Ligand SMILES: Cc1cc2nc3c(=O)[nH]c(=O)nc-3n(C[C@H](O)[C@H](O)[C@H](O)COP(=O)(O)OP(=O)(O)OC[C@H]3O[C@@H](n4cnc5c(N)ncnc54)[C@H](O)[C@@H]3O)c2cc1C
Ligand code: SF4
Ligand code: SF4
């Protein structure tokens with residue numbers, strides 16, 4: 001039941017570019033990425049697109065389909081009407097390199113600015129004990145495949161490159177939350193304060209909990225409700241009550 | 253040659269999967285200035301896709317487990333062709349490597365006592381796979397990636413820059429290794445983004461480039477798996493062993509066509525999933541081979557009891573090693589008992605509650621729902637064999653991961669020997685950690701022991717760059733070959749003629765066709781565009797490697813006249829004990845692949861004694877056992 005699908009793909013580089021129209025054969029069950037590959041193999045051998053797993057596991061194939069941030073390998077063509085023009089553009093928040101490939105180095109810079117897990121003193125490898133219910137909160141965040149779609153969609157940086165310096169984006173604020181909720185992270189015991197840093201160094205205050213990041217996350221991680229809001233609450237607690245902060249930490 | 257970007261390191265690690273990252277962490281921890289090079293973005297290597305788990309005999313779920321049991325399972329899975337020293341190191345060191353991940357911040361699923369939980373898998377006697385739902389590879393790679401970052405943070409604190417001692421070159425393809433005489437001197441590669449070439453000089457190189465599965469049409473592997481590391485090693489003078497052994501995973505998706513080959517994790521069977529033919533029959537009971545009869549159930553009642561009482565029942569045959577299950581499915585389909593799209597049924601809905609499935613197999617649920625409109629909590633999956641893993645690879649010294657070329661090391665899927673003729677599920681991720689660490693240490697020791705650092709001959713660099721750019725010159729020539737078409741041609745040949753079931757004549761034909769394609773490969777051209785992120789050009793370079801590696805697989809497979817593990821021949825259907833100790837090695841001589849036989853070192857006596865005489869008789873020749881007996885007596 002193949003049909004001729006109508007694809008409109010952004011072609012160009014950092015200097016200039018345009019949307020170009022293509023008609024591509026679409027077979028039953030295919031996803032947008034399959035059609036991009038068919039274009040490559042038949043008509044546009046130099047079409048630049050990233051991918052790896054083709055199963056929603058690696059987060060390489062991010063782009064915007066009809067303006068919505070999506071994994072192209074998990075976007076079925078059956079979502080669209082056969083006559084509909086399906087427009088594929090690169091993620092808007094990051095500078096374009098070529099066609100659908102953009103420069104996502106911002107994310108790797110931000111990743112490096114979050115202090116790493118601090119292993120607890122006195123526990124040897126093999127001695128770590130944690131309960132399933134205690135690891136589940138951080139495990140949810142560790143499902144992240146780093147597709148950067150949440151970063152792409154967040155309005156704080158989407159059309160405001162000037163905010164990138166001060167704001168790490170939902171993905172990396174969530175990374176702070178993940179470490180903060182890790183049952184054995186010793187960062188606070190060594191004098192660090194992750195919530196406070198998320199406010200100061202990573203710009204948590206700029207997030208106004210619109211939940212757009214949560215909406216586009218292909219892993220269905222509840223970024224805003226489970227990571228960002230609790231982090232904001234912890235910041236608030238600490239700012240108002242340093243003593244409480246001390247006790248909370250001990251209790252946990 | 254004009255200006256070329258140049259860097260100098262102590263250790264260059266090619267590959268940012270589990271093996272490469274663990275090697276780099278080790279090398280940096282030992283003070284080496286280290287570079288990690290990878291074709292994709294950082295954190296996207298194949299390792300990210302691993303689902304089921306990491307095998308390590310921690311004994312958290314069944315305290316009967318220990319390294320000896322794991323060693324035995326690994327040798328059995330590989331049909332005793334494994335490098336036994338590697339299998340021994342792997343079994344003894346895997347638990348420590350897994351625990352170490354917790355100190356980097358990993359969060360595995362837990363047992364009620366708060367330890368790392370472990371699940372059942374094919375060929376493993378006890379629940380042994382540490383896991384995080386069915387996204388274990390993601391946890392592994394992210395943890396190692398974050399450990400790399402933490403080392404960079406330390407370097408920044410001490411030396412003022414994140415990249416002072418450990419730098420990641422992402423979306424960077426290595427095209428050639430450089431030598432000074434016969435030893436390693438560095439590598440040449442290019443940035444995929446802009447096509448600019450870079451020269452990296454270093455006395456040691458660790459290959460951690462993964463596998464070759466993209467040479468086959470139906471595969472669970474990504475575009476990265478073009479056998480680059482295998483080809484680089486060959487061209488640098490190293491030897492590949494066991495290339496005839498290719499693992500076809502029994503359960504890949506078969507429908508819709510666009511996802512054909514994508515993996516369905518073995519955890520589905522480990523957690524209770526069963527295989528059925530089109531009439532609903534559990535056919536695996538018909539396929540338990542003689543060597544495994546003692547430990548696998550012969551009927552559904554006993555098999556079902558095993559899940560709750562593993563000590564008093566034999567295991568379900570769905571959990572046989574992968575080669576057995578893949579052949580069984582292949583046969584069912586061939587004999588007309590397959591599903592509509594040419595697979596068989598895998599059912600977990602009848603075995604686990606919806607909640608359990610969602611908890612244990614969330615990403616499988618998502619994958620089938622999104623890609624095939626199948627809800628695995630109520631419907632069966634359609635599955636069939638898919639090319640998954642290559643057991644063959646660079647021959648290395650087990651302890652140091654050193655190849656025969658001084659300064660060249662290899663770890664992970666690109667290294668050969670550890671898994672013998674067939675790898676057990678979960679034994680790859682542990683392999684990456686155990687031998688990744690050893691390779692990092694081996695490279696660091698090698699560099700520390702050097703009296704003189706090697707020098708790079710600029711002419712070699714020019715030549716490498718020239719060869720990589722040549723396909724641009726061919727672009728307008730008549731008779732230019734298209735890389736996409738050629739890749740697909742090769743994939744068909746490999747799948748059809750050197751696939752899961754092989755035959756002498758077919759493999760001869762495969763070799764002829766590969767040679768013929770190879771002839772034309774000289775005219776491979778960049779179809780369009782310039783050096784800026786140009787997949788057409790990238791593929792031209794990949795296809796050259798795929799051809800070389802495809803030839804090794806076919807040539808070695810033709811030579812081995814028996815069936816064993818991931819090598820099954822219709823014309824030689826039996827396993828032959830005389831072949832057990834013989835390995836096939838491939839080297840490149842004057843540009844041609846040369847296959848030769850070599851004897852495997854006899855297994856150490858104390859390791860032999862871990863098996864019963866009865867079992868050994870199934871695999872070893874009478875002479876080998878007689879020698880062993882005299883050795884034991886005189887000990
Ligand atoms: C879908 C799937 C599921 C799996 N599940 C499991 C499981 O549950 N348990 C298990 O034990 N095993 C599993 N495996 C197998 C296991 O994941 C792989 O064997 C393993 O991850 C390979 O790791 P590696 O470090 O050797 O290479 P990879 O992780 O593949 O990394 C290779 C690296 O080399 C780089 N590279 C390659 N060529 C070049 C070049 N020319 N220049 C620069 N860089 C280069 C790549 O970019 C990449 O970074 C699975 C495999 C697949 C495909
Ligand atoms: S909730 Fe916050 S982080 Fe998420 S999109 Fe909105 S502003 Fe950005
Ligand atoms: S949180 Fe979700 S959307 Fe954001 S990078 Fe991770 S997986 Fe992608």
Ligand code: FES
Pocket residue numbers: 050051052053054055056057058059060061062071072073074
């Ligand atoms: S290709 Fe991996 S998520 Fe799409």
